Amino acid sequence: MELTSVFFCILEAHHLTQRSICRIIGFRSANQLTRILKGAVSDDLMLDFGRRLIEHSEELGLTEPEKQAILDSCLELGWGRDNLSCAKRFFALIMDGGAPALSSGIVMHHAAGGVIGGLKDVLMDAVRVHITAVNCTMPGLGRMLMELSGQCGLQVDFYRSDGVDLIQSIRFLETIWPMIHSAWFHPYQISRKDGEELPGLSGAQLLLVDAEDASGARESYTLLPFGENAMVRLDIPPDHLPYRQLLAVREQDVRPLSIARETVQDYARYLQFASRLEHNHRVVRIKSDIGLDMIPAEIQLAALCEGALRDMPEPCGVLDQLYQIQDERYHNCLKKRQKQYHLFSYSAMARFVQTGMLSDHFWGFRPFTLEERLSILEDLKKRMMASPHFHLAFFRPDTDMIPGEITWYEGEGISLILRNSHYTFEVEDSHSELLYRDEGFSRFFSGFFLKWCMKTAMFSEAESLCLLGRLIAECRAKLTSGSAP
DSSP states (O other), X not given: OOHHHHHHHHHHHHXXXXXXXXXXXXXXXXXXXXXXXXXXXXXXXXHHHHHHHHHTHHHHTOOHHHHHHHHHHXXXXXXXHHHHHHHHXXXXXXXXXXXXXXXXXXXXXXXXXXXXXEHHHHTTTEEEEEEEEESOOOTTHHHHHHHHHTTSEEEEEEEEESSXXXXXXXXXXXXXXXXXXXXXXXXXXXXXXXXXXXXXXXXXXXXXXXXXXXXXXXXXXXXXXXXXXXXXXXXXXXXXXXXXHHHHHTTOEEEESBOOGGGGSSHHHHHHHHHHHHTTOOEEEEOSSOOGGGSOHHHHHHHHHTTTTTTSOOOHHHHHHHHHHHHHHHHHHHHOOSOEEEEEOHHHHHHHHHHSOOTTOOTTOOOOOHHHHHXXXXXXXXXXXXXXXXXXXXXXXXXXXXXXXXXXXXXXXXXXXXXXXXXXXXSTTSOOEEEEOOHHHHHHIIIIIHHHHHHHTBOOHHHHHHHHHHHHHXXXXXXXXXXXX
């Protein structure tokens, strides 16, 4: 709500006059207030008005909800309404999956009029369903597809054209979030070539459905969005050309957003992939606890040799390769002059102190010893104190930590990693990672969202340094007493 609207509600609730309010908040004339209420002042003067209301809230008799409404209005005014709305929606998404109240019911309508039924109910008798989605951002679509995946063989190919505005990017992420790490979900990004518009794609939203029942009978149709949770059905020939083939014919640049299986088929290849993303790039990472790029390679090597490799013949070549990659990652993180921000959960780091286990602890590592934990934490503290490029902050205690890991890599995109992945790549579907390459959303995430998050959800860096010191003291105490493994 705009600040002036909040103010008029306060006037009505407290039976105050504009003249009395001017006297209380220190305005020299009623004309100052009149100009504010007409919106004939700068944002700075409007923010000053809000600050004065808060400063004199006791004299004005304001309630806590009224004060909060003023603060919210000032925040919206200072940050920008669209940016603030997108930041709040994305924050809710990464913290708890977004609004749980979204309906999973999508109703199908005939093109000539009349209701066919719920999409999930219509597809209930199918044994195989292949859905091709294009730019479709409907509330509840992701949840509906998750429910459908439990009753039939489902494949979803989701195409997203780039160059969309920020709000559409948020709607896209909200739509795919429930299914983002499902094995049957295959997201793709369609890019413009040579600046050309994509024929039939700019702003287009549709679903192509191919369904087959137990008898082998098939039907195919197109669904076009009609309102928030309704779609209009248009029948199409069963031998229609698949959408991806149409894109290939038009020579569009179609890239998968999911990390390809061949990229992560073994741990060493995955680490090389991560190293390339990080190397001399600015990084913003939101994760429960620290990443392996902050842990010296010597400590990782010891954890591996005394873990999964304890009873195995010594694979010198593999160990040398892993050591070299991790040593390069560690020293790049330590020495690079590009800005890096790491946002952690204090409770998760406290668990690390207690157990020596990370939230995504590699399956082949033994738990880190107390001596190793202490060395890792002291190294982090030295970085915070010595480097102007390294920033670490803890989430405030009333903030629930995210499900998984989100990292922005400069020039690459935003990586979304499955929660509690232990990187057992030989087990199918044990690791899932999506790299969302959208320049506009990357600018938002690394700019406005980071600033907003640091301001509203994080302890300051000075406070975070004290909290890190508390973890170090706890680790030292445990080491002295010998009370933990």
